[in-house]
Amino acid sequence: MNNYISKVHRIDYGACTKTVSGYTWDGFTEIDEHTHVVAAVYEKVLTKLSKYSDSRISLISIISSGFCYQSGSNIELELQFPNGLVMEVDCGLILLEKDGIPTNDIFEVGSDIDFLLEECEYRDINQIANQFSAMRLQINKEFAKWSLDNDAHVDLIDFKMKLTSEWQEHFTPAVEMIVNCLDEALIPSKRVIEADNPEDALKEVMALHKEIKTRTKLKVKFGLEGADGTIDLITLRSLLNSDGSPMPVEGYLNSIKDPSRNTNLESHRGHLYLVRSFHDSVHIFFNYNYIRISDQSFPSIVCSNASGKPITDYITHRFLTSEVIIKTMTSVTEYGRQYIEIFVEQPKFYYCRGTGRFWATE
Known part of the structure; x- marks a missing residue:
């Protein structure tokens, strides 16, 4: 028995x-x-x-x-x-x-x-369970060490073995961990980590340490300025003037409190940026410092002379101002369609999630 x-x-x-x-x-x-x-x-x-x-x-x-x-x-x-x-x-x-x-x-x-x-x-599943339990203890000790070192804080919420639908052919439990740590927006949130075995799970945890340590330092740095992160000019204008009319604080506050609620926003190490396409008189696509305009082209001499100039010398859009400066501009053809591809430099601003305020970083 x-x-x-x-x-x-x-x-x-x-x-x-x-x-x-x-x-x-x-x-x-x-x-x-x-x-x-x-x-x-x-x-x-x-x-x-x-x-x-x-x-x-x-x-x-x-x-x-x-x-x-x-x-x-x-x-x-x-x-x-x-x-x-x-x-x-x-x-x-x-x-x-x-x-x-x-x-x-x-x-x-x-x-x-x-x-x-x-x-x-x-x-002997008990032996396997004990191996997983030992790994769970080791991971918790690692998280405790990070907290004591004040360079990263991660909480282990759940740690389980998983047998996939193919377990009858391959009885090798995988690992699923749910941890609470800073996400890309520097907001504490749940994150799922999966690995094929306990050893790989530990490697995933150690790889996580470097990124969470970086995010923790940035959160402290922004906090010293009274801020929660940064946002670039194009993204800021998209929040303040999303549909062409001025947006009150209540209209965009939830987007900066939790960027995941806004499908047009992405975050990277506390910086909010816009990823969005517009189909107005022209098709224009924004992705942080990259802009692509479909079915348009400029002569190569125009593109080569555009570096260092305001983007508004060439393109008009309600999210763009003369403070957005062209780094490179090229005309390309892909699958028979013409595009203008532009990389830009633009001002950054601090933002506060609690108040919805923005102010210049420099």
């Missing part, structure tokens, strides 16, 4: 949570009678695991994603080991009838669980 598989008990309170992608049972709620797939999988897994009497591994969640009555639903299980480590198992697609009632594929999940338990016994 296996000595590490637990009997799983249903907890009869709460409700099943509906998510954007499907339904999730979190191990602490009652199965909703309308979530047929999750309920059927739960009963099948419960039956399989209840054969084993020793309480060592528990089922903590069932995730049904891509829920669709016409095609099916992908099922993922999460099992927890005694050391607190979680293993996520991809059981693949469950096909459905038209009315949403699971077909016989549910029984395949039961067979998968049987096979999984056999593999756990054969490969």
Whole structure:
């Protein structure tokens, strides 16, 4: 008899949570009678695991994603080991009838669980879990050292083993970590790190250190100026005059508080820049210090003489002013279409997320 598989008990309170992608049972709620797939999988897994009497591994969640009555639903299980480590198992697609009632594929999940338990016994899954647990401890120690050195702060939120849908052929758990650290906008946010094995996970963590250290230094530098980052002139004008009319602070404040909400903004080490196309009288594309104009061309002599001159000597757009200076300008032809490609220099400004204020960096 296996000595590490637990009997799983249903907890009869709460409700099943509906998510954007499907339904999730979190191990602490009652199965909703309308979530047929999750309920059927739960009963099948419960039956399989209840054969084993020793309480060592528990089922903590069932995730049904891509829920669709016409095609099916992908099922993922999460099992927890005694050391607190979680293993996520991809059981693949469950096909459905038209009315949403699971077909016989549910029984395949039961067979998968049987096979999984056999593999756990054969490969001594507790030993594998302990290896992952040791790696988790090492990573947490590394994060603690960075914090003590005051050069980077990273919190480990989640650390789990993952078996992909091909685990029956390749029983090699991968690693998924969720950490909280400064993102490109220098805002603390969650980040997913994946690796094929614990050793590679540690390498990913060490590679992360250099970038987070750089971002931390920049955040301190900007903070000394009372700022949260920088923004260039073109991007600033796009926020203040997005649709051709003046924009009040309330209109753009959310974009600088959380740039990820604005699909036209990108961030790099605290600098906000515009990535956007316009289809007005001409097709013009902005990407930080790069501008491309489609279906237009200048003679080569005009392009070679443009360096150092204001871009407004050649192009008119509400985001451009004479302070935007041309570094290089070339006319190119690609796939039969003509383009003008321009690299520019432009002023930068500090910005404050709390107030929406901007001021010159020099």
